[in-house]
Amino acid sequence: xxxxxxxxxxxxxxxxxxxxxxxxxxxxxSKGGAAGxxxxxxxxxxxxxxxxxxxxxxxTGDILFIEKGMELPKASQAELVEVSPIIKVDNGxxxxxxxxxxxxxxxxxxxxxxxxxxxxxxxxxxxxxxxIQADRRVTYEVLNQVVVAAAQxxxxxxKFAALIx
Amino acid sequence: MAIGQVGPQDxxxxxFELNLIPFIxxxxxxxxxxxxxxxxxxxxxxxxxxxxxxxxxxxxEKKATLKVAFQKNGDLLIEAKDSRLPAKLASIKISNxxxxxxxxxxxxxxxxxxxxxxxxxxxxxxxxxGSVYEEIMDVMDRFKKKGLINLGMNPL
Numbered sequence: 001x002x003x004x005x006x007x008x009x010x011x012x013x014x015x016x017x018x019x020x021x022x023x024x025x026x027x028x029x030s031k032g033g034a035a036g037x038x039x040x041x042x043x044x045x046x047x048x049x050x051x052x053x054x055x056x057x058x059x060t061g062d063i064l065f066i067e068k069g070m071e072l073p074k075a076s077q078a079e080l081v082e083v084s085p086i087i088k089v090d091n092g093x094x095x096x097x098x099x100x101x102x103x104x105x106x107x108x109x110x111x112x113x114x115x116x117x118x119x120x121x122x123x124x125x126x127x128x129x130x131x132i133q134a135d136r137r138v139t140y141e142v143l144n145q146v147v148v149a150a151a152q153x154x155x156x157x158x159k160f161a162a163l164i165x
Numbered sequence: 166m167a168i169g170q171v172g173p174q175d176x177x178x179x180x181f182e183l184n185l186i187p188f189i190x191x192x193x194x195x196x197x198x199x200x201x202x203x204x205x206x207x208x209x210x211x212x213x214x215x216x217x218x219x220x221x222x223x224x225x226e227k228k229a230t231l232k233v234a235f236q237k238n239g240d241l242l243i244e245a246k247d248s249r250l251p252a253k254l255a256s257i258k259i260s261n262x263x264x265x266x267x268x269x270x271x272x273x274x275x276x277x278x279x280x281x282x283x284x285x286x287x288x289x290x291x292x293x294x295g296s297v298y299e300e301i302m303d304v305m306d307r308f309k310k311k312g313l314i315n316l317g318m319n320p321l
Contacts, residue, residue: 039189043189046192049196050192050196050199053199058204074302075209075211077211077310079212080210081208081209081210082210134298135298136297136299137298139295139297140235140292140296140298140321141295147320148320151215155215156214157215158212158215158318159211159213160212160302161208161209162210162211162302162306163208164208
């Protein structure tokens, strides 16, 4: 059955068979028109690629969405992003969890967020952290509005989003 | 499944060849999946605290603290409080380098401060209205790198 199989009829001459020590078939390679493909090297390369990609695989997901045109500053001491309310500063406009807001309304918005968090997570620690996502070129004058609003709403931890160097 | 070919002398053939095509298929699918789902930009957060809080000054524990003031043209003024630093390190001015903060000099100053008083681990930042966010982050990053891990941000 094996003798008549399609694989046997169509496969290239085996490089193993032709280089066998126990049953050498040296003539096979020279007589055959097509050279035997060495797939082992290809599988080695694929395996290395898979291992490399698996090592770099991130399971945390994307918490921050960086819009086109926004360039985050770089920091070598940046830590993993944790789930917390996000204030985005984009072209001078302030967004609280994706919704456009103003500097005046931000404190109230943050207090509301905190209340909702505490209602949903009665047993966990109170929400104290706030993530600030801003373009690297903005001045502190703009960021100051966020810092002040966070202080007024009782957010003691400020997490500045940055690209990890 | 056809396993492979053993040549005309089947009974005597001892070499055995695996069909590698399914392995290649599997690895190709794995590579495609991993490439599509890979996150190429690593985003993190530089964690700081509010320098101004609700706690009264009397209740606040006295700790060696550095006050870092951003000045015009990229100059930095670092002043130590409640520390055992010698007078020459208790107040350092780091002059700018072509309008930007001189990070090399800042590194040197921080190394000296940490060597003189390793207990210093807190720094409070006082940026100006015109201070650029990237520069503030660069400076805070240097502080963290040198072991000053408790950073506080002051409002204007």
